[in-house]
Amino acid sequence: MNLLNLLKIAVNALLLNKLRAFLTMLGIVIGVASVIAMLAIGQGSKKSIQDQVSSMGSNMIIVMPGIQQRGGVHMGSSSSKSLSVDDVEAIAMHCPSIKMVSPEVRSSGQVIYANNNAPTTIYGGNENYLGIKMLTVTSGREFASKEVQRAAKVCLIGQTVIDNIFEEGVDPIGKYIRFNSIPIKIIGVLSEKGQNTFGQDQDDLLIVPYTTVQKRILAISHIQTILASALSEAASSSALTEIENLLRQRHDISDDEEDDFEVRSQEELVKTFSSISDILTVLLGVIAGISLLVGGIGIMNIMYVSVTERTREIGLRMSIGGRSIDILLQFLTESILISIIGGVIGILSGLGASQLVSSVMKWPVAVMPQAVLASFLVCTAIGVFFGWYPARKAANLDPIDALRYE
Amino acid sequence: MGKAIIAVNDLRKDFQVGEVTVHALRGINLKIESGEFVAIMGASGSGKSTMLNILGCLDKPTSGTYELDSVSVAELSKNERATLRNRKLGFVFQSYNLLPRTSALENVELPLLYNPKIKARERKEIALQALEAVKLTDRMHHKPNQLSGGQQQRVAIARSLVNDPVVILADEATGNLDTRTSYEIMSLFQELNEKGKTIVFVTHEYDIARLASRNVIFRDGHIIKEAQVTERLNVQVLLESIPANDGFD
Structure with a gap:
């Protein structure tokens, strides 16, 4: 079966259950949107700190008097x-x-x-x-x-x-x-x-x-x-x-x-200050990532339901010449389609949410193109990963049993 | 009579149910030639369904040989059997098995989707011809739930015709239909048979079986009787004997 036919079948199947497809997608949409928005907020705060520090000087190096010891007593650096x-x-x-x-x-x-x-x-x-x-x-x-x-x-x-x-x-x-x-x-x-x-x-x-x-x-x-x-x-x-x-x-x-002195470069200052927002970014990203994972599990769940519901259809498709691989690809295409469409909507809403945060709450945001690309790839991967087991279950059905399934 | 479409020799099928081995088929010899209309009959558990599954290449025999249109089926892999089903067989089921919420035309096109040699435009053309053969061109955009049982079964028959199979396998195709509609469907089968289609038909209704050209009767995994139908009924005569409104005056 060629790709076009696969897509057609998958799109038809999704259109037959519009509300269900939409609700399944919603998990992915929310997951991706929150990943993108959270990372944008995290990166925004990091970037604004970096900008501020670099505005303090041009490739500046600061030499300060170091901590001095007198008879075992540490003295304050300013006294040096x-x-x-x-x-x-x-x-x-x-x-x-x-x-x-x-x-x-x-x-x-x-x-x-x-x-x-x-x-x-x-x-x-x-x-x-x-x-x-x-x-x-x-x-x-x-x-x-x-x-x-x-x-x-x-x-x-x-x-x-x-x-x-x-x-x-x-x-x-x-x-x-x-x-x-x-x-x-x-x-x-x-x-x-x-x-x-x-x-x-x-x-x-x-x-x-x-x-x-x-x-x-x-x-x-x-x-x-x-x-x-x-x-x-x-x-x-x-x-x-x-x-x-x-x-x-x-x-x-x-x-x-x-x-008896201390040398610091502006770069180090940037690192020190941005490490806090790095932690923040990772934390936000992880939380958002978990919601993406939950979205993926949602897809898996619905795909299992769908395979069970359509057992007779699978039996029929097999009896008229669908090979296991055709059935596998059919269900896999469906789950990938759900996750990719969800991903695209999620990316758009994530970008929108970032804009909203920056214009309404005046927070600095910086959307990372890598994050957008990565979420898209992760979505495809989620589609494959969580669609795989339900699709394989469908592909491994026995046509005789499937046709008799009530 | 033409060449042998189906040649089965000493075919056996065992099922393992727990500890017990069930011998569903115990040495079947059967030859069906091109242009025949064979009715397979038998009580439940006689092995006729198992036989149809094997003839339909959905299942493999435990031993024995089965040649479908000169292809030895027993040696084929799962995928090869799927492709063989797609190119050489047409199925008609008791419960129609149409895809829900999918138009009649798309249902008929379905087997062609699994044949990469057929382009999209060709597909529609062939499907339309098949719908014409079952006289349902005017309903091609209707969904199964907008069609009567008889019409649904005609869509299923069109689907079984669409790949120009060497044999059509029908499993109790009239089982869910009232008498008159059953006869209408049988009339369609007879018409197709007259045009040269080979048909193998599983049924437990004697009057339906008498519309076929040959009857094969199964019991306990054996063929116990095999006979040409001597007084073959013409379904048109039967239809005329039933009032059009089914007698509900």
Whole structure:
């Protein structure tokens, strides 16, 4: 029997029992739709975390002072003074995988303009700092390396700080503000970045040359963090090892000692944060997968009923020349058809549900094409797997018994 | 009389029912030639149904030979027998066995679906011819539940004709029908027989058997009597003897 005839017979059989075919399909529809929607939600949250982390900087590598031991007592990492400006210069000179590097020192305090004041954080970096953190200036200018050298009292200001201390419509550029009583001239306004994933306002900041923070605000000579930018995403792991080796050498750390610093790449941050949503995705996927399995069992159940109901038909088909394989294929085609049609409807409703979730609940969703393809294949497999036993039962019937079946 | 369509030699069939072996057929010799109309008769349990199953290639004999149109059936596999049924045999059953909710035409087309040599268009043409032969062309789009018993059986006969079989096997084909309709069906069989179709017919009604050309009587797995019908009845005469409205005046 050719494929066309098989399909015709299967379609006719399904049309004869429309409601039953539809209800059987429903199991698959719900299963597939939930797999697709759940994975889309899981992937969406993962992707949004990834986007947020990558918006923090371009292939950024962060070097922080490590945990130090003094007489067996672990000290907090912030108390450590292990990083210096010389480390920054050495990284710039000796690490080929690094594009840009900058020291970072920060302090929090009160910013004052006229009668207004607000708490904020001041960050100090060099002329590469904006590039590494992927920040841009919307008006005014960035500070130059000369201003870094002479610890100039110039700053770039974030939008939140402007909103907090300036009246509406006032151009902040050229105005002097005071940070912990030190007057600083505003030379540029930073572009808005909004909140990050952790709810932190990324516009509540001032950026000044690091020397200004070191000398005029904190009076320190070490630096708190080193920020670097790798040449590319691929180069970031080699950049990591380069920095680690260089700093171990510079800090005279012997092979059996632990680092007195910590190097993290943005990639690792992404991994850390997205592992949570990975678990979520798997969990949602498994639950949805179970409903798909239940749908498959539904098909099997109905196919068994159908084979029993149509025993005489099977007997007749055999007596007029249907071979076992013809009967097997007939019932298999039917179950595959149910699961594939169910699968297609399921994929469409899954895509629809994902859209609905993103537009009504404003959740980030990302439909994975692999998930769509995989659900389709799984559906076909379900059709074959759960249709196989009922179909084989039909094919193995004895035509004489089947014809006499009441 | 033409060549032998069915040649059965010392055919035996045993069934194992639990510990007991039932000898359903105990050495049958039977030859049916082309163009014959044979009625197989016998009481329940006489072995006539078993015989028909074997003649229909639905079952294999325990021993003995069976040649259908010069093909030795005993040596064929299950699949080969299925194909043989499809090409050489036509079945008519007591309970019609039409596919429910499927039009008469599609029911008649059914055997051709299992013959890959026949294209879809040809299939419809052949099926229409078969329906014409049973005078049901006007009902071809009707479903079985819209047809009377006699009409359903005529659809089944059309189905058995559609593959141009060498022999039509009918199992109590009039068993579910009233007398008049039975005669109508028999008239159809006689007509087909006159056109050269070989027919083997299982029945337990003597008056039906007398419409055939030869009677074979089974008892306890043996053929106990085999005879040409001397005073063969013409079914038209019988039909005229019954009032058209079946006597319900």
